[in-house]
Amino acid sequence: MNKCPCCSGKTYEACCKPYHTKEKNAPTAEALMRSRYSAFAIPNGKYLMETTAPSKRQVHNTKDLQEWGESNQWTKLEIINKPSLNKVEFKAYYTDENGREQIHHELSVFKMIQNRWFYVSGEFLE
Numbered sequence: 617m618n619k620c621p622c623c624s625g626k627t628y629e630a631c632c633k634p635y636h637t638k639e640k641n642a643p644t645a646e647a648l649m650r651s652r653y654s655a656f657a658i659p660n661g662k663y664l665m666e667t668t669a670p671s672k673r674q675v676h677n678t679k680d681l682q683e684w685g686e687s688n689q690w691t692k693l694e695i696i697n698k699p700s701l702n703k704v705e706f707k708a709y710y711t712d713e714n715g716r717e718q719i720h721h722e723l724s725v726f727k728m729i730q731n732r733w734f735y736v737s738g739e740f741l742e
Contacts, residue, residue: 621657622650623693624688636663641733645726648733650702653693656708659685661688669727669734688724705741 618661620631632654635647642648648667655663661682668676692709699705708720722738 621654621690621693622652624650628654636660641731642667645702645724645733646698646704648726648735649695649706649724650693652735653706653708654688656681656685656688657690661685667733667735669729669736672736688718696721701721702728 620626620628620633622632624631624717632651635642635651636655636658642651652664652667655667659682661678661680664681664685665673665676665678668710689711690708690722691711694707695704696707697705703723703725705723706721708722710718710720712718721741723741724738725736726733727736728734
């Protein structure tokens with residue numbers, strides 16, 4: 617059994633896979649955020665596009681999301697803070713294509729649209 621890339625401690629099958637395969641929708645902003653991290657790790661650019669708010673899709677594309685997932689080795693996800701129902705602060709740890717350790721620290725904003733959570737935007741934090 618594979619551990620889920622999102623660092624929940626659960627198996628992928630019992631954690632993010634049902635969201636990736638559309639068996640169910642992520643029930644919370646944090647669950648969506650974790651499933652999006654896993655989608656970078658796997659990678660699954662299509663899922664990343666599908667869970668981006670429709671109004672924000674013009675600034676992203678599936679190919680770039682897929683390539684960013686593929687070109688990096690995703691090592692750890694750390695939830696720092698959940699300041700509200702629709703915001704999650706996290707650190708995503710990865711090794712870039714040049715072998716350098718990186719930390720992506722972001723405060724993400726999510727929105728519920730027709731009973732589904734979507735990623736709206738992220739603010740980079742130092």
